[in-house]
Amino acid sequence: MICYIKKKIKEFLTYRKIIKLNKNIFKKSKKINDQIFLIEFNAFHNFHIAVSVFSNFFKKKKNCEVHAFFNYSLLSAPLKFNFINEIKWKLGNLFLIRNFNIYKSFGVKKIFKPEINKKIEIQSIEYFKKIFYKIKNKNEVLDIKIKNILIGDLLYDTFLKSRVKPTIEIKSKEFKNFFLDFIKLFLFWHDYIDKNKINGVITSHGVYSYALVLRIADKKKIPCYIINTNVLSKFKTENYGASIYGEHKNYRKKFKHLNFHLKKNGIKKAKKILDQKLNGKVGSQVYLEHADISSFSKPKKNIRYLEKNKKFKVLISTHDFFDSVHFYGKNFYSDFYEWLWGLSEIAKKTNFDWYIKNHPSYGGRYKIYQRFTDEVVKNFVKKNTNIKLLPNNTSNKQLINEGIQAVLTVYGSVAAEFPYFGVPVINACKNNLHDSYNFSISPKSKREYEDIIKKLPEIKVCKNYKKELTEFYFMRHILIDKNWIFENYDKMIEEIGGYHNLQSINFYSYWLKYYKKSKINRAEKNIEEFLNSKNQVLEIKQ
16 A cells, blocks of 8 residues: 555656646747647657657647647547546546646647537438448448548447457447447548648557548648657558558668668668567567567477478468558458458368467557457367467477478568568568568469468568568668657667556656757757658658
């Protein structure tokens, strides 16, 4: 009890210090026009610091007001708050409790949440009737548009995430009600953006219902940004959630035009980091800041996972069934669950040894979703006894040593790992982070994908796979400047006690020690460069 009280006192005092610091750093503007810069209202400590710096720079530049909006409707909160939560929201806003006070302290004029009026209620029912009863299958859900804006993929992924389900049942009452609410939320934002002079929007993510406001604003040519302490990104609807990775479809083309010394030094660094990663290192230094254990950890002695026989050996590398399935757009299967069952049908027609493995067991906020993924896969394997389930923490390096010969994924990171050891990986989509390179295989259609799997023993990794992989790794990780606000992001992660403390009081404490006026000036220069550049993300200096 004493420890708990001390912890709460420390949190309270840290909040007070952050609020005081914000008021000293971010002075009120004297003259404001009637334009609004929209920023997401959330409880993420690291986002608060990033958005406070970015929004105040934008406010000075555009002389506009900053308004914050609740962006978690239908994902972690119902569209309509119950009586208790409505009272909490109003009291928090009125008396500036916790995060309300944080936002107000760095100059936010208004904090609001979506409110559905009668006009939207009526319109949403009309749209629902026009669209819902024409849907024949899950894939058609992904193509749903309203006012010529694609929302189907966001609807699909938000339902899976919020309901923690591996797939959807179109005709279920639960999905029908959710669909109707999703239309209401879309119409709220469309109406809001129509009626207000919005000159920019910031969110923390470009997926799920988070992205509704982004896609509507982007359609109306309003600048949209996804920012955090390690990324400055310009949102583009055509890049889906992957806007934070830059123009990945042009990685190869762009690499050719980079400065010679930047490429030379970058490739050298990429080789070193990739080697460390594939030898079991984790942490932000190797761009695995969220991981507690490497999937390429040291092999275990005296344990063998693969059968000793002459059969061709295939590994299915699963995904989190609830985690932004359509991050890059449509895949060959409507979701990860349907993909698994599609593979089970193919597996029955082959004479291969089939194995399946989930992600290594992570801690923190990933833990709960991994538990559900494990349950789904265990039930799947019970019904498909020809596919052997491997322990989550089985080392990929051990599987390679034991003779795994091909890996199947939808668009996972394994596509940029196993080929380094000469093991081919086939993606179940044509749009993914690796599709501009040949080290993994991205078929053009579902039929081509299934034909390739049947002929897996004939598939080989491209000849220059190590060169391509290293170049990709440089473009994906090193070229993107993660030090826009902190001079050493990796050091910050280490000092706060790891990635999972980004959203904790530890992060605030670090910022209080780190802050200097010169640090803000440096961050603002990076923002200026980012806004003036044609690049989708802030890149390291050439």
